[in-house]
Every structure is written in structure tokens, then in C-alpha cells.
Amino acid sequence: MTEQTPRKVDMEKIVSLCRRRGFIFPSSEIYGGLSSCWDYGPLGVELKRNIKQAWWRAVVQERDDMVGLDASILMHPQTWAASGHLEGFADPLVECKSCHLRWRVDDFEGDVCPSCQGDLTEPRLFNLMFKTFMGPVEEEANVVYLRPETAQGIFVNFQNVVNTTRKRLPFGIAQIGKAFRNEITTGNFIFRSREFEQMEIEFFVKPGTDEEWFNYWLEERLNWYVKLGIKRENLQLRQHAEGELAHYARLCSDIDYLFPMGWAELEGIANRGDFDLVQHAKYSGKSLNYLDEEAKEHIIPYIIEPSAGVDRSALAFLCDAYDEEPDNEEIRVLLHLHPALAPIKVAVLPLSRREKLVVVAKQIYADLRQQWMVSYDDAQSIGRRYRRQDEIGTPFCVTVDFQSLEDGQATIRERDTMNQIRLPIAELKRTLAAKLEGEPLFVLPPGGQIWKGGENG
Amino acid sequence: MTEQTPRKVDMEKIVSLCRRRGFIFPSSEIYGGLSSCWDYGPLGVELKRNIKQAWWRAVVQERDDMVGLDASILMHPQTWAASGHLEGFADPLVECKSCHLRWRVDDFEGDVCPSCQGDLTEPRLFNLMFKTFMGPVEEEANVVYLRPETAQGIFVNFQNVVNTTRKRLPFGIAQIGKAFRNEITTGNFIFRSREFEQMEIEFFVKPGTDEEWFNYWLEERLNWYVKLGIKRENLQLRQHAEGELAHYARLCSDIDYLFPMGWAELEGIANRGDFDLVQHAKYSGKSLNYLDEEAKEHIIPYIIEPSAGVDRSALAFLCDAYDEEPDNEEIRVLLHLHPALAPIKVAVLPLSRREKLVVVAKQIYADLRQQWMVSYDDAQSIGRRYRRQDEIGTPFCVTVDFQSLEDGQATIRERDTMNQIRLPIAELKRTLAAKLEGEPLFVLPPGGQIWKGGENG
Numbered sequence: 001m002t003e004q005t006p007r008k009v010d011m012e013k014i015v016s017l018c019r020r021r022g023f024i025f026p027s028s029e030i031y032g033g034l035s036s037c038w039d040y041g042p043l044g045v046e047l048k049r050n051i052k053q054a055w056w057r058a059v060v061q062e063r064d065d066m067v068g069l070d071a072s073i074l075m076h077p078q079t080w081a082a083s084g085h086l087e088g089f090a091d092p093l094v095e096c097k098s099c100h101l102r103w104r105v106d107d108f109e110g111d112v113c114p115s116c117q118g119d120l121t122e123p124r125l126f127n128l129m130f131k132t133f134m135g136p137v138e139e140e141a142n143v144v145y146l147r148p149e150t151a152q153g154i155f156v157n158f159q160n161v162v163n164t165t166r167k168r169l170p171f172g173i174a175q176i177g178k179a180f181r182n183e184i185t186t187g188n189f190i191f192r193s194r195e196f197e198q199m200e201i202e203f204f205v206k207p208g209t210d211e212e213w214f215n216y217w218l219e220e221r222l223n224w225y226v227k228l229g230i231k232r233e234n235l236q237l238r239q240h241a242e243g244e245l246a247h248y249a250r251l252c253s254d255i256d257y258l259f260p261m262g263w264a265e266l267e268g269i270a271n272r273g274d275f276d277l278v279q280h281a282k283y284s285g286k287s288l289n290y291l292d293e294e295a296k297e298h299i300i301p302y303i304i305e306p307s308a309g310v311d312r313s314a315l316a317f318l319c320d321a322y323d324e325e326p327d328n329e330e331i332r333v334l335l336h337l338h339p340a341l342a343p344i345k346v347a348v349l350p351l352s353r354r355e356k357l358v359v360v361a362k363q364i365y366a367d368l369r370q371q372w373m374v375s376y377d378d379a380q381s382i383g384r385r386y387r388r389q390d391e392i393g394t395p396f397c398v399t400v401d402f403q404s405l406e407d408g409q410a411t412i413r414e415r416d417t418m419n420q421i422r423l424p425i426a427e428l429k430r431t432l433a434a435k436l437e438g439e440p441l442f443v444l445p446p447g448g449q450i451w452k453g454g455e456n457g
Numbered sequence: 458m459t460e461q462t463p464r465k466v467d468m469e470k471i472v473s474l475c476r477r478r479g480f481i482f483p484s485s486e487i488y489g490g491l492s493s494c495w496d497y498g499p500l501g502v503e504l505k506r507n508i509k510q511a512w513w514r515a516v517v518q519e520r521d522d523m524v525g526l527d528a529s530i531l532m533h534p535q536t537w538a539a540s541g542h543l544e545g546f547a548d549p550l551v552e553c554k555s556c557h558l559r560w561r562v563d564d565f566e567g568d569v570c571p572s573c574q575g576d577l578t579e580p581r582l583f584n585l586m587f588k589t590f591m592g593p594v595e596e597e598a599n600v601v602y603l604r605p606e607t608a609q610g611i612f613v614n615f616q617n618v619v620n621t622t623r624k625r626l627p628f629g630i631a632q633i634g635k636a637f638r639n640e641i642t643t644g645n646f647i648f649r650s651r652e653f654e655q656m657e658i659e660f661f662v663k664p665g666t667d668e669e670w671f672n673y674w675l676e677e678r679l680n681w682y683v684k685l686g687i688k689r690e691n692l693q694l695r696q697h698a699e700g701e702l703a704h705y706a707r708l709c710s711d712i713d714y715l716f717p718m719g720w721a722e723l724e725g726i727a728n729r730g731d732f733d734l735v736q737h738a739k740y741s742g743k744s745l746n747y748l749d750e751e752a753k754e755h756i757i758p759y760i761i762e763p764s765a766g767v768d769r770s771a772l773a774f775l776c777d778a779y780d781e782e783p784d785n786e787e788i789r790v791l792l793h794l795h796p797a798l799a800p801i802k803v804a805v806l807p808l809s810r811r812e813k814l815v816v817v818a819k820q821i822y823a824d825l826r827q828q829w830m831v832s833y834d835d836a837q838s839i840g841r842r843y844r845r846q847d848e849i850g851t852p853f854c855v856t857v858d859f860q861s862l863e864d865g866q867a868t869i870r871e872r873d874t875m876n877q878i879r880l881p882i883a884e885l886k887r888t889l890a891a892k893l894e895g896e897p898l899f900v901l902p903p904g905g906q907i908w909k910g911g912e913n914g
Binding site for chain 2: 032093165173
């Protein structure tokens with residue numbers, strides 16, 4: 001099942017599965033879609049929730065050196081003057097007067113349209129931030145921007161967090177939220193869209209310890225993906241060359257994933273030095289120093305930033321989990337999603353729609369869904385229903401059959417191995433909890449039986 | 458503790474607590490704030506996460522007639538033509554040529570500025586939607602809007618959800634997400650802001666059953682607030698008068714809460730009839746019918762919409778939980794937050810910073826935070842630390858003292874009653890789980906002791 005060499009999945013298969021089963025739809029699809037925006041359907045929203053929850057658990061809940069934050073998308077415009085986005089986050093564009101195509105000036109030499117040889121307008125600077133107006137009149141004084149990154153919401157709250165939490169260096173602030181970039185080149189499904197969701201950590205450290213913390217976070221974040229099921233051989237680290245570094249960065253390494261279109265950035269870890277706090281102190285006139293009580297002096301912390309994308313992570317988890325296996329005359333499509341990420345944890349399936357079975361199955365369903373996202377399905381053959389669950393990554397199916405009515409037992413069937421065990425219904429919740437929450441093996445109660453996988457459809 | 462008559466809390470006290478302890482800060486505060494936008498700090502983000510999780514659990518996870526969705530904020534502009542927002546979501550404004558104040562035309566009679574008697578401009582229509590441009594050039598063809606409500610993302614995906622989930626009527630689609638309104642009148646802290654988060658259900662039913670479902674959801678949603686601790690006497694239902702109904706609504710009732718500024722809408726439940734699906738079918742040219750298999754005919758479902766605000770709910774939960782009690786010479790400020798909503802579930806407090814105590818306390822802390830958001834605090838006197846936890850609504854404190862080193866026991870102290878029990882450290886997790894996850898009483902293991910409340914600071 002686990003392959004030892006990198007393997008690219010066909011993007012069309014992922015897009016088709018997402019569309020067909022309700023993971024991801026084009027935004028406003030009935031109106032022909034809105035370019036490079038996507039809506040997450042019933043399964044996609046659960047996958048995204050699970051990714052965000054796993055991240056929050058790992059970086060906030062389980063750590064004593066991190067707190068969360070949720071800053072607003074609309075921020076004071078001076079934020080973007082200080083951050084460099086107003087000046088630097090722009091491309092010069094020219095427009096063809098005949099065909100109206102627009103071009104990056106940097107992309108070609110010459111003074112005619114590369115497509116139709118038409119005349120071009122003068123270059124205009126095109127900022128990648130979405131601009132809007134706050135208040136009743138559209139005038140310069142009212143311009144605000146949709147944030148192009150969540151990071152700045154953390155920097156401007158640095159002093160607020162220090163004052164209210166009494167955290168001491170080193171400590172971090174973590175945030176999940178939407179950001180918007182009016183990208184000219186979008187595509188590759190949800191890989192690059194104009195509206196996207198970030199999971200960002202800004203980790204504040206004493207200057208001089210920043211290299212150590214940079215390496216720490218690089219490893220920590222890489223391990224997070226591996227723990228959640230991404231195959232190690234599909235991940236690689238890539239350090240930015242000097243000329244490639246963003247204006248704020250002293251050092252940056254990407255965690256690249258082998259996406260269907262090739263290796264591309266999944267997460268970036270940057271050493272931002274003191275750039276952000278210095279800039280915001282300068283533009284706001286507020287002191288953003290930190291009192292180092294040991295050294296009895298004020299310092300400006302350095303910042304290590306692990307910046308991940310929710311949508312990109314979702315795409316990577318989907319691609320990595322995707323698998324096809326021969327299944328008699330057909331193909332078994334399955335997602336080997338980690339149980340923590342699977343949209344549905346358990347599917348309850350009565351063998352038939354006979355009322356006696358349905359009553360028992362619905363009781364089990366009602367009980368299990370107190371604890372997890374659980375699905376109930378009584379349509380079609382049991383084999384078809386297993387396949388439907390395999391395809392969306394459901395780790396376990398619980399099947400109620402006629403024997404269940406006599407012996408009070410049900411069958412748990414495992415997605416990857418197709419192994420089945422039969423056990424008392426009263427033991428279901430405890431056994432599933434052990435499996436779903438990380439114990440390595442089935443806890444087989446006395447009298448339980450195990451079968452090796454391979455069932456017919 | 459529970460009061461029998463409605464009681465208003467002073468808004469200033471809520472704002473001050475939120476600011477002081479890191480629940481909520483003004484957005485971009487170092488730049489003087491951005492009008493009517495707010496940032497949720499380390500405690501506020503946990504409160505909001507808990508509200509959203511409790512809602513999702515109640516309306517999606519625990520129901521078999523509901524699925525989730527997460528549509529994008531930027532939608533195809535035709536959406537807003539169909540919904541009526543482009544035409545109807547606007548106020549005519551005039552501007553004073555002298556003092557430049559702007560006025561709703563509806564707000565006064567006469568033709569001079571009500572403030573300085575200056576001349577007024579002609580009325581201009583001011584749409585409450587935030588407008589921006591997608592793509593490289595700011596021209597009409599590229600206008601998009603920030604959604605003023607999450608609801609439309611559900612309507613345009615109705616057919617996608619039916620096709621991919623095989624749900625049959627009645628069923629609902631639930632969504633949590635940001636929405637934006639360029640309100641002229643904002644205020645009352647987080648009650649009305651220009652950027653806010655909604656929790657919306659669109660529940661699709663057969664025409665003729667809509668009255669029944671409307672009443673069902675009104676009761677269901679009211680009970681949700683009560684179950685999570687809002688005092689019933691601080692909630693009331695208010696049915697909209699006919700002239701007050703929005704253009705899409707056949708019937709609407711608000712669940713009002715007694716906010717500090719008076720009774721105001723916490724959640725609205727509307728019967729939208731078939732307005733939305735009819736409009737989107739007309740504007741998109743797509744069929745949004747539903748095949749009623751029993752009646753063998755195509756119908757257009759009616760929609761019942763319970764629409765709640767995350768920020769408003771947070772404000773209501775904070776106001777309702779706020780309490781002050783005499784505490785010797787001082788006042789004990791506490792938040793009686795429901796355990797499911799409390800940002801921190803347990804605080805672990807060693808009696809002193811002696812290393813032996815710290816080691817034991819940190820072990821407990823490391824163990825408990827695998828399961829919940831837990832805080833560790835060893836600064837100041839134990840009484841001061843209890844008060845700090847009371848003020849942020851932490852339901853339980855676990856105290857490790859010198860006796861713990863000998864008998865392996867620790868003390869759990871309960872926020873509301875200040876009762877304490879002492880029990881084996883190995884029993885802590887199980888006992889806290891029982892209390893936090895809804896069992897009514899302390900599970901007192903053999904040999905455990907109980908004290909009645911009232912400790913000194």
C-alpha cells in the first residue's frame with residue numbers, strides 16, 4: 001500500500017472525485033463559476049475542519065508556548081504601508097489596445113502585444129491586494145484592503161498579547177483565517193486561488209536563538225504532515241536562494257509536496273528577523289519592544305514564521321490518500337485518509353432495509369454520532385456501500401445483519417485492509433474510540449473474531 | 458446565582474474585561490483602530506471556536522437531516538442580482554456641502570443639513586455591500602462583492618448538495634463563515650460590526666410543512682442558547698410585523714436577548730418560502746427543482762432559515778455569564794460560562810514555585826492538555842490565581858500542594874460554588890471529564906473528600 005518512490009496522482013481524478021462526492025465545487029457554479037474560487041461541500045467542509053482542528057491541537061492546545069488569535073480580515077490601511085504590501089506587492093501591467101489582453105511588463109521585451117501585435121497602453125502598477133471602501137463614499141480616505149496574509153494581524157497585536165497573557169519569550173501566536181490575493185495566474189484546482197485560508201504561526205524568539213528555532217519549526221512542521229499520513233517521500237525541503245527571498249526574510253525554506261503538477265510549496269518557514277516589529281513600531285509610533293527580564297534590557301524579538309495553507313493541505317492530503325486497487329472486474333478507489341482527517345469516521349450499514357435491522361442500526365448510529373461524524377446508509381448492496389465509503393476515506397463501517405438480532409453483535413470492517421471483526425454492540429464505541437484515537441490494533445474483546453480482508457462487491 | 462428577573466449588565470464592564478484579559482481588542486489598535494472591526498485575542502478565539510463547535514455539533518453532527526457547507530466569500534455577481542441585494546440592499550444618502558456629514562434621506566424631512574443647515578447634494582444610492590474588483594483592471598466587468606450574508610452560498614449549491622449526498626426532504630445545509638456589510642450605523646461593541654461571522658441553516662421542506670418546521674426551529678434554537686447557559690428570562694421571541702418583513706420573507710421571528718443596551722436580535726428565524734430557489738433558477742437558467750419521489754412530481758422546496766451571529770452569541774454568552782460577588786473587602790468577578798464554552802477548561806496551579814511541586818503540576822498539565830485547553834499558572838498567591846481563573850470562566854482549578862507529594866492526591870476547585878474535593882491524581886482526568894462533559898455531580902472516588910466553598914484570597 002505504501003509506495004517507496006514518489007508518485008504523482010492524476011489531478012483530473014482528484015477533481016472528479018471531489019466534484020462527484022461533494023468535497024469541492026466551483027464557486028457559484030450555477031452562474032458558470034467564479035474564477036479560482038471554490039466552495040467546500042458536505043465532505044470538504046469536514047475535511048477542512050479536521051485539518052484546522054489537527055493543526056490547532058498540535059500548535060496551540062498541546063503546547064505551553066503558544067496562544068491563538070483571530071484578527072479581522074479588514075485592517076487599518078497603515079498596516080499595509082508598514083508591511084511593504086502597498087509599495088511592493090504590485091506588478092506593472094500593460095494592456096493591448098486591440099485584444100485587451102493584459103501582460104506583465106517583465107514577461108516580454110518589445111513594445112507590441114505578444115498575442116496579436118497590437119499597440120499597448122502605458123504600464124500601470126497593479127497591486128495584488130483587493131481594494132474596497134469602508135463607509136458611505138468611495139474616496140481615497142475610505143480605502144481598505146482585504147488582507148493578503150493573516151500574519152500582519154498577529155504583528156499588530158503582539159503587544160496586546162504580551163500584556164494580557166504574560167507570555168515570555170520564546171512564545172508564538174497562531175491564527176487560522178481567510179486571506180485574499182488578486183493573483184493574475186491562478187489554477188491547479190485549489191492550489192492557487194484568489195480567496196484562500198491560511199494557518200500561520202508567528203513565533204517570537206530572542207535574537208541569536210532564531211537559527212535554532214528556525215530549524216526546530218522546519219522539522220516540527222514536516223513531522224506534522226507525516227504524522228497525519230503524508231508519505232515522507234512525497235515531501236522535500238527546499239531552501240530559498242538569496243535572490244529569491246522576500247523583502248522581509250533573512251532565510252526561508254519551503255516544505256514542498258509532490259502535487260499532480262509537480263513539486264510545489266505546501267508550507268513556507270521564514271526567519272523574518274525583526275523586520276515586522278520594527279516597521280510597525282515606526283509606522284504606528286508605538287513601542288513594540290519586549291522587556292527581557294533576565295538581561296534587564298528592551299529587545300525586539302525575531303520572528304520565525306511557519307505559514308501553511310488550509311486549501312493546499314487539503315489538496316495534498318487528498319492526493320496522498322488517493323489509491324486504486326483491482327477489485328475483481330472493477331477498480332476499488334479509496335482514500336487512505338488518517339482517521340483524524342476523514343470527513344466521516346464511521347458508517348453504519350444495516351445489511352438490508354428490513355425494519356428489525358434498521359431499528360438496531362439506527363440505535364447504533366444515534367449512539368456513535370454523539371461522539372463522531374457518522375453516516376448512515378441503507379441503499380444498494382453492502383458491497384456498493386463499502387465502496388462508497390472507501391472512496392471518501394471512511395475508516396470504519398459497522399454492519400448489522402440478521403445474526404445481530406440473535407447474538408447482539410455487529411461487524412466492524414476496516415477500510416485499508418478490509419479486515420472484519422465481529423463484537424458485541426455494547427463494545428462498539430470503546431473499540432472504535434481506541435482505533436480512531438490512535439491505538440494501533442483492534443482491541444478484541446473476549447469472544448470476538450477476526451477475518452482477513454477481501455470482500456465481494 | 459441565577460436571577461429570576463431580567464438583568465442588564467454594564468457594557469463598559471464587559472468591554473473592559475474583554476480588553477484586560479485578552480478576549481477582544483479593537484482591530485489594528487496600534488494604528489488607532491479600524492472602525493467597527495474587532496480582533497479576538499487568545500481567550501476570545503477559544504470562546505468563538507467553542508461557540509462554533511457547539512453549534513456545528515448540535516445542528517450537523519448530531520442530526521441525520523443536515524450537512525455542512527463552506528462556500529467562498531467572493532461570489533459571482535449575478536448571485537446578488539438574483540437575491541435582490543444589488544437593487545434592494547441600498548440606502549439613498551445625501552451629503553452636506555458645508556460639514557460633509559452624510560444622511561439617510563429617510564431620516565428627516567426638509568432640504569438642508571439637520572446639523573448645520575448647509576446645502577445638500579442630490580441623493581445617491583449607497584449599497585451596503587462592499588465592492589471590489591477581481592482581475593487586473595478596475596472596471597465594471599470585474600466587480601465582485603464581499604457577501605453580505607452566507608445564505609446565498611447555500612442556495613446556489615442546493616442542487617450540488619442534493620446530487621452528491623442523496624439527501625431527501627426535509628433536510629438542511631449549515632454553514633459558518635464571514636460576511637460583510639458596509640453599515641452606516643455600527644456600534645455596541647461586537648453587536649454590530651462591518652465584518653462579522655454568521656452561523657446559518659437553510660432548511661429545505663415540502664411546501665405545506667413549512668409552518669410546522671418554522672415553529673420547530675424557533676424552539677430548537679431557543680433551547681440551544683438555554684442549554685448553553687443563557688438564562689431563559691433574558692431571552693424573548695418577537696415576531697416581525699408585516700411591514701417589517703424583508704422582501705424574501707413570509708414570516709420572521711427574532712430571538713431577542715437582553716443586551717446591555719436593551720432587547721436586541723440575537724438570531725432570526727425566517728420562512729423564506731420558495732423565493733430564493735425561484736430567483737436563482739430564473740437568473741441562472743438552471744433548474745433548481747426537486748423530485749418528490751412519493752408524489753412523483755417536481756416541486757420547489759420552501760426554506761426555513763435560522764440565522765445566528767457568532768459575534769452576537771459571544772457577546773450574549775459573555776453578558777449572561779458575567780457576575781460579581783462580594784469577596785471580603787473586594788469583589789469576585791466571575792464568568793459563569795458553560796464548560797463547553799469556557800476558553801480554558803482547567804487551570805493547573807502548584808501551591809508554590811518549589812521545584813517538587815512544579816514537577817508534579819507540570820505532569821498533570823501535560824496529561825490534561827492532551828484532552829482540553831488547559832492553563833498552567835504559578836505566579837502570585839493561590840487566591841489571586843483562583844480569581845484570575847474565575848474572571849475568565851475557567852470551570853475547574855487543580856491545585857497541587859505539599860501534601861500531594863506524600864499522598865499522591867490533588868484538589869479540584871469548582872468555579873461557581875468554590876467547593877473543593879481532594880482525590881488521587883490518577884483519578885483527575887476521569888473526574889474532570891465527567892464534570893466537563895455533562896455529568897451533574899462530582900464522581901467522588903473512594904477515600905475522596907468534599908469541602909463547601911468559600912476560600913480566602
